[in-house]
Amino acid sequence: MSWPDEFGRLSAVFLPILLNFTFQGAHCELVVSPAGPTLVNALAGSNVTLAVTFGGATDPAVTWFMAGLPVVTWTINSGAPPDIDEDRRQVLRIETNGSLSFVNVPLGYTSNYTIEIIKSGLGKAVTAFTLKVFDVIQNVILGTQSGSAQEGTDQFTLQHSMLQGVVEQQTWFFNGMEIKSNSRHFVGEKSLVILNPNRSDTGRYTVLLTNPFSSVTTDINITVLYGPDTPILEARPARPFYVTGDSLSISCQADGFPPPTADWAFGSQTLFSLQGVLNLTHVQTSQGGNYTCTLINGETRKKRQQISILNIYERPAGDPVCSLQSVNNVDLRYYCQWSGGTPQAQLSFPALSNTSSGAGNLSLTFTASHDLDGKTVTCMADHPVEQNNCSITAGSPRMFLPAVGTTVDSTGQIVVTIHCVSEASPQAVVSWSNGSEAGPSMPPYQISRDTTQLEIRDYNVSNFLLHIYSCTCRNPLGSQRREIQLRGPSISDSSLFTNHNGTIVTLTWEVPPTSIVTGFDIQMKGPDSLSRNRNGTQTRGSSNGFQTILPKPGSARSADIFNLDPKLIYMFRVIPKARMTEGLPTEVHRIGPGEGLSGSAIAGIAAGIPCALLLLILLGGLIYFCVYWNKNKSRPTRYPVSRAVEKAVTTPTETTPHNLLTGGMRPPDYNRIQQTPSERSVALPAFRPPLPVRVATTV
Template sequence: MSVFNNVEFRRTFFGLLLIFIIRECEASVKPSGPSLVKALVGTNLTLGITYTVTEPLVSWWKDSFSIATRTVGNGVPPKIAPQYEDVLVLNEDGSLSFISVTLEHSGIYNVTLVKVGAEQGDASFTLIVYDKIEGVSLHAWPNNAVEGSGNFTLYYTTLKGEAEEVQWFLNGKELQDGPHYSMSGKNLSIIQPNRKDTGSYNVTLQNPFSFGTSERNITVLYGPDQPALDVSPTKDFFVVGESLSLSCGARGEPLPSVSWAFMGQAVPGSQPGTLNITNAQTNQSGDYTCLLKNAKSGAQLNISVTVDIYESPAGGPACSVHAVDGSSALRYRCWWPGGTPEAQLSFPDLSTGSTAFGELNVTVDDPQSLDGKEVSCLIRHPVHQSQCNITARKTAGFLPSVSATVNENGRLVASIRCLAEAVPNATVTWARSGQNVSSLSGHEISDDTTWLHIVNFNISTAGLHTYKCTAVNPLGSQSRETKLSGPAISDVSLFPNEEGTVITLTWEVPPTAIVTGFDIQMKGPDLSDPSTNKTVSHSARAKEGYGTIQVKGGSSRSADISGLDPKLRYLFRVVPIAGRRAGEPSEDVAAGPGGGLSGPAIAGIAAGIPCGLLVLLILCLVFPCVFYHKKRKREARYPVSPVSRAVEKAVTTMTLPHLLLTGGLKMPPDYSLHQSPSAGRSGPLPFEVAPVRMATTV
């Protein structure tokens, strides 16, 4: 054990000795803390070092100037440069301490260690001394920033302290150095400022020991922009006696001033930006000039407009075409009366030589070639040239429309309308089954001849008559026939919402059907009222059959029904009504779970399944028993030894109860136990009643 300890001791000793020798040969030195030291003015601090040699010569330098020297461990006081004697202390361990550091002590400090027989060691420190930031203010040069001019600069000053970090903001958004904003030192330069640079500028200064900020609002001067000169109302010319106003303005900062001139002469008493002219006269026609000026930047622009004032016809030109009474001719008319001078009118498409002033009428005896042709009336006036157009057309294709109402006497009124597109308007004549309706009672024609009203219309005879309308104008005619029919539904559809609680029922009606209303009917469970969360009960007949839940007018083609339970099934249909008579209901449409059996039928089947299974089970148990007894009956006709009978009974006793008990039933009594065995008896045993007793037992 001692030998081992001696060996270990020697190894440790020589290892430490080797390390000591190596360290003595390498005079390495390094900071004991951060090499970058930041300090506040007036505080104390130490630049600490660590090294690997003993009693080295430590020298401290600042900007290549020796400030302190000492040999560590020899007891000799350090040498301090005279200008640093009141501030620096070179400690016995070689570290350098500052007492009440000042801004002038900021700089780079180098330390060297020299040991005889060892390499020189070096380390470096950077000391930055800060004062607290106070009195930050922003300044501008030049005083005004003008859009499009040279650079505009903001710079900050402080009463005390310097910033380590500077940030510039415009309206709360940090600015970045780039082609438009240039940041250098204490300056922010705006390259070619524009109106978007207007806003609140803020500079934020920060060092490790304090924070400061300052704000300044900058307005970039611009304008006047391209001015806008508007004449109100907007017209090519003005009529004597009218009033008008001229408004002029342009964007700018500050807002440009406005002055007016008429034909080169200043207009006295005009309001800035607006010039009003009331009761205009012809001598006020001419050029009006608007002059705009930026008071701060001195920039100015002007713009002019010419105002023409004439006496012209009131209103505007108009054209029309009419049928000449008692003939197939057309009369084209164009007019624009009044004015000085009167407007000259012409129809060059109808007659090259016909002109007139104020009003012009041209009659065409054979107008067939003018069907669909646009005819223009040209209007000539010293200050106005225009035209109005009119196109004559024969009756175009049309379809009669049918409607029905109930009048104040409760009578059903069926109405047919034949409205044909034609210029001039077509005159409509009516006939029923070839007979003119004007001679028929109960038939009324509207003043414009486009409506035929059949009073007290009889649904029962709806299909017996054909009504014919003929639309006529000088260019042609067209006829259409209509046979009215009773109330009917041609198509019905149902659209539920995503939740299945609301449906929209839509339907269509044949175009010739007479309908005054609709009954919306439903069959199914009760609906609920969404506004009160209460069930809306219907009659028992409505639940088992159809019941009316809504009544709609004759023009309706849809109905919304709410309060449905999406888990239940409902049937809906629409019944058309004509007066007091109902037509055939529409086909049924269903809402809720898909088609199939109704709810009661499904419930009945569900209830019958257990009963059916029980009947099948009974049949499965009864038939084996019947078969067994019949077999015994056949075997009993022949002599059977007592032994065989005993064996048979034993088999029956062990097998039959098992079959019956598996079905959950009691074993029927064995009637053979009540008979005395007889070897010579071959007659039938009393098993004929066994099936009846077994069925009764089950």
Template sequence: MRTLTSQVLVIIFGFALPGGHCELLVSALGPTRVDTTAGSQVTLAVSFSGAPDPAFTWFKGPLPVVTWTIGSELLPDIAQSHREVLRLEPNGSLTFLNVPSEYSSIYTLEMTKSGLGTASLNFTLRVFETFRNVSVRLLPETVTEGSQEFTLQYHMLHGVVEQQLWFFHGRPIQDHPRYSVQLGSLTVQRPNRNDTGRYVVSLNNPFSSETAHIDVTVLYGPDEPRVQVRPAQDFYLWGDSLTLSCRADGDPEPTAEWTFGGQTVSPGQTGVISLTHVQTTQGGDYTCTVHNQITGARRHKSITVVVYERPRGSPLCWLRSEDQVRLQYGCRWSGGTPPARLHFPDLTNSSGLENFTLTVNASNHLDGAGVTCVGVHPAGDHTCNVTASSPKDFLPAVGTGVDSEGKIVVSIHCVSEASPPTVVSWYRGGQAVVGDGAEEDIGDDTRRLRLRHRNVSVLLLHNYTCTCSNPLGSRSRDIHLQGPAIAAFALFPHEDGTIVTLTWEVPPTSIVTGFDIQMSGPDLPGANRKRSPDTYRTIFSKPGSARSADILELDPKSTYRFRVVPRALMSEGPPTAPHRIGPGEGLSGAAIAGIAAGIPCSILFLLLACGLVYFLVRWSGIQSRQTRYPVSRAAEKVVTPQTQAPSPPAYNRLHQTPSSLSVAPPSFVPPPPVRVATTV
């Protein structure tokens, strides 16, 4: 009974602590979007926490296909039509064996546990087949300019298409009113001479890709040459790729060549050149010459290609402090052709090229105000923002360690959020800290003060102050270092009672280099020497950075007490209040003596109570059996002078008939009172 009570108290104490909250959680052990090939094996892996043995249900779309309770001796309930493919793992994961392509779907796992609600997780499974024997055909086989349309259709032996892309002359076919792209076909409305060329279809899925092409010739008569650049843009950026094409109408098709700067640049006479990774030096006029080999006619047409170089990245804004009095706003966006122009429209009308700085006096209206730098370039305008802000309130961070010389090292960090970044000043007892000695050292960024000494008492003698400042203001915080101390201490036993976990926290400004874990009770296995179980002894130590400790190999039938003693080298702080684990300790000798003395007193009190109850019952019965006589007026006046005796009832008036009581009854004189004694 004591053990059960202790377990209940431990459970209640555990849930009373911060963080005593249960929540049913389910998560994926891999991606939730799974692609696989037909005929393979794939697993939708999950894990859960928050409750043991929850109930699982897997859905394929809206249809439940598998149900089971984790740890149940019953086999999972798998839908009849899916038993050849689906398998449920012991942890609730779903495995597909030799998965067909029709098993592509959204699978949902719902996990339930009484009292904890429902947790769910969605997976997307896509099953693909590889492509084989892809070909494209033209309908109709002969295309003439002015006909209604022609259609390109692709066929394959088998495969699952996730994406299809059509290309014309190596360029992707974009949305256009004349092009109609559907699954399996490309239709060209109102074909003309410009539709002559090679059409390529690219079929893709995550596991295979295939391309097929067809050459289409649109018959047309002679016409003026057309010069095109694709993609068609007002200008091109450094590194872009573009294609120049020159076509002349005629049958047969005339030849064409391109010249740039007086030099022939086309590789042949097809009238198409591709410029990949174009440079700024390649900008200028390109001339196409079309020659009909049969007629001998020549025609010329030029096009201008403009190439700009985009500035690298995006504009970069920065803010600096000048003499801790003025603010210097800066903006940089370099590497462009032409150079980018930069300015701060919120501060001034002036501007600069590529790298622009502006210095202004610090003022309150700039505190928290965002300032935008606008970069202007033909490739596109871009902006960056910077906000000046005064230092915000902050909390110093204190860390403790031990250096190679065995000295205590206390590092105090003071960082305040501000823009431009703050400069930190340190004070000890109101005097500035130089920080260039062995015992006091200020870091290069001024944000860290490091103190060194062998005696923790010396470190506690002074109070320190850090001040973070920039041109817009300053903030200060005082640091009062404390000796070794522990702010919170808790004990968490494991289920079998052989392991406990101790956790503790340390005050923010406490100097702690280590902890002694102490225990009273039976010695742990492997102890070097036996000691009294009622005394505390250190079983092991932890470094100053530790906040928890595990004690193993405990006897569940024994009682132990644990506490933690903070240390700063050889100086000890106050130990924590002890926590106990194990069954009750039994009654002490004083308690047993008290119980022994109390038993006779309890019996005597019980007998007196029974006698009193018996007396009251007897007295009440005797009073109820005594004859009650009318009281004379004399006695009435003596006993109850304020109450009058009631007159006899009027019997004739009650019965309305003569009776023996119709005559007034004789007066009655009561006998003298008799003293009666009752023995209980």
């Protein structure tokens, strides 16, 4: 008991006595008072006395109360023994002065005791004591009331117990700091309650137990279990997306105690991970999606989940493809396609529209106009892995040349195919006409499904030559028209080549584009010619005319002839055929000794020899004439000159030469010109002209 409590008890006893003496004077009154402390601490098993003194009367009756119940009654100095509670006779003793003694006081005698003294005529006197019986504190155990401490629970309780001892005071400490009751802690009689524990409450807890006879300190380490916290997912290498074939790892970590374990799942599939790390190698698009990490606290069994979205992309195959189509031969429809890939590429035609776009496929339709003719439009293809593009140019049909092909069907009919294709974008639609007949569609005419081909059938090649066929290629941007006049079997050009030793020759030829040809006969003239019997076997023989040695189909444009003798002369030609109708043969090609001179060349040489001889004779005569004229030109003029000449010519001594003789030219030597050949052959005497004489002539 504390000192204030003891002071209060003493005041309660002495205050009435003091007041009684104050107000009644020195009147004699029965009193009882403690002879020692009213709060008595005793060690269990020891002897202790609650001592009192009384006055005001002799031999009063004394009664001791324990917790309000009488346990001992006795009249002091009477011959009768004290009346002691039967259950307490081994412990309680009353002294002659009225004090109460305890022999080997047990722990159970801790209580409030009151003594009451009564004397007839004098009233009653009372005083109170408190007895606390203690035992030495031993074997103190500190533990938890409800297992492990967990973060997030309402409370967690620490409590102590001991084998023996009575605790008068307990003090709690956390990591050496005293704990008092507050908003988070409540100190009970034998416990410490932690309200709303968290991970910061992890540490060392100590309890100090004391009584007047002993003191014991006991501690315990408490770990507050917590977590897992929100999982942190991290992919390495960190990228917004991955491409098929990449490898990566995803870690799943979170704070918690004990450290949580991680489980990975993809859809309903559980994945193996090592310490929370999921390794993915050579990923495919099928592995893209949501990966769920579940963290589990092994002690608390609490779970936390987090989802990682893995984007795995694949580049679309190939490159974007642009195309253009005609809609009712009026509108243009632009297409752009880059199919496949994950995700699909976003497509757009910026030059045509700023708002239209599509995923994987895109089509835009516009009315055909001259502005679109020849305009190149680019499709932009945007994919996370790669950006690409393609272009398409719209164009009206261009000038074209029809192609003619000829075959023979199983019935023996000649099949002529006219193919008209014009370079155009979009592809031009072909329409046909036969003279005044538009679009022939009945036999013998047949138009292919794509309208680019007209097929004509007949047995007689001449029937093909009666009409002029027209094809018109048209798309929304314009049209082109061509007329085709078929012609009979013919060859436009041919040539012949030999190998280095002259044993093999190769004939090549060209066919006009509109010629109807179903086959070719390769003919040869010369010794040991090859010929074909009716049964199809080849035989050899000599002939002065051409013989067919090798038939070729209408598609052939060359033929090889083997086993030729380079010492002999061979002649070859090719005859075009339209079934049984033959065309004009090609020129004759000759090989063999002197093969460089053809028949026409030989005839030309024979005719040129006399002409050459005549030309040589004329050239010789011209040379002789020139020499003769040159000699006569150098002969000197004979003197004296005739009088007529002297009279007609006046020669001044100083005259200016004619302007035609300037530049170093000399006048001709007329004397030399008039000489005879014999005179010109010898040296002439020196001649000095006479002095000039003026001559006057009167006519």
